[in-house]
Amino acid sequence: AQSVTQLDSQVPVFEEAPVELRCNYSSSVSVYLFWYVQYPNQGLQLLLKYLSGSTLVKGINGFEAEFNKSQTSFHLRKPSVHISDTAEYFCAAFRQGGSEKLVFGKGTKLTVNP
Amino acid sequence: SAVISQKPSRDICQRGTSLTIQCQVDSQVTMMFWYRQQPGQSLTLIATANQGSEATYESGFVIDKFPISRPNLTFSTLTVSNMSPEDSSIYLCSVRRENTGELFFGEGSRLTVL
Numbered sequence: 001a002q003s004v005t006q007l008d009s010q011v012p013v014f015e016e017a018p019v020e021l022r023c024n025y026s027s028s029v030s031v032y033l034f035w036y037v038q039y040p041n042q043g044l045q046l047l048l049k050y051l052s053g054s055t056l057v058k059g060i061n062g063f064e065a066e067f068n069k070s071q072t073s074f075h076l077r078k079p080s081v082h083i084s085d086t087a088e089y090f091c092a093a094f095r096q097g098g099s100e101k102l103v104f105g106k107g108t109k110l111t112v113n114p
Numbered sequence: 115s116a117v118i119s120q121k122p123s124r125d126i127c128q129r130g131t132s133l134t135i136q137c138q139v140d141s142q143v144t145m146m147f148w149y150r151q152q153p154g155q156s157l158t159l160i161a162t163a164n165q166g167s168e169a170t171y172e173s174g175f176v177i178d179k180f181p182i183s184r185p186n187l188t189f190s191t192l193t194v195s196n197m198s199p200e201d202s203s204i205y206l207c208s209v210r211r212e213n214t215g216e217l218f219f220g221e222g223s224r225l226t227v228l
Contacts, residue, residue, distance in 0.1 A: 032214050043206060043221040044157075051214055090156060094215025101147075102215050106156045 002027045004093050006105035014113050015083055021076040021108045023091035030096040033074040035065055038088040038107075047089070050074060061085070086112045116141055116209050118220035126226045127197055134193045135223045137207030142187035147217070148180070151204040160205075163190045197227045 007022040025031060035047040048059025055067040065076045074091060091105040117140040127133050137146065145164055149157040160180055161169045169182040183191045194201050204222040211218075 032216070034216060036219075041224075044217075044219040046216065046218070049214070049216060092217075101159050101162075102210070102217050104157045 002031070002093055002095055002103050004091050004103050004105040006089075006091050006108050008108050009106065010109045010111070012111045012113060013081055016080045018079050019077065019081050019085075019110065021089050021091075021110065023074045023076065023105060025072050025074065025091075025093045027072075027093065027095060031093045032096060033065075033067060034092040034094070034102070035059065035063070035074075035076050036090045036092060036104075037061075038090065040087070044090065047076070081110075081112045083112050083114060085110060116143070116218040118207055118209065118218060120207050120220035120223050122223055123221060124224040124226075126228060128228055129198055131197055132193055132195045133197065133225060134191050135205050135207070135225075137190045137192070137220055139188045139209055143209040144187070144212070145210060146184065146190045147208045147210065148182065148190075148192045149206040149208060149219075151206060151222070153202070157206065160192070194225065197225075199227045201225065202227045 003026045005024045013019050033050040036044040037047045038044050047063055048057050050057045050067045058064045063078050067074050089108045092102050094102045119138045121136045145162055148160040150160050151157050159172050160175045161171045163169045163182050163184040165184045165187050179195055181193045204224050206222045207220040208217045
């Protein structure tokens, strides 16, 4: 069965510092990978996605993620965070060619402090 | 992308009552999904709603508690029946891009049961 693990439940950082939110997936077949962001009192918004091609994926708001097949990871990074990046971030995976549901990780709460 | 509208955006309800949440999509879609997000938790799929057939429920969710309607290809409703405080959650409607599994979400309906 497919699963997604977000290794950190909470990540506090200072403004303008770099940040990495970690995500590992388990699947015996190829997957599509996603990062979603949920700002306070809002729904989920797609941040970026990996479907195929370049392993470095750029998303909105200056975020990027790197797909590493050998390590089954899809870590999210931003070189310099802003207060407005404070949100919950969810990693998700979908099995290629399958009709299974999108599997979400438990989420990482990013708090950016001044 | 798809634009998804949910109503109500939030509500406070009394124990034992029922609430129906509406979801409207700006394009025709085959499947619509209903998720629950309990406080501080990740997303849990409640059911998949197909037009013209019974909804498919995930383990732990039953039709009597969460009846779903799907009268056409752009609209669905989820009812939370006989509510208890444990039903206090955000309920999210979503649709999926078929070939990649990418989900688009509504803003969510924040339900508080007293």
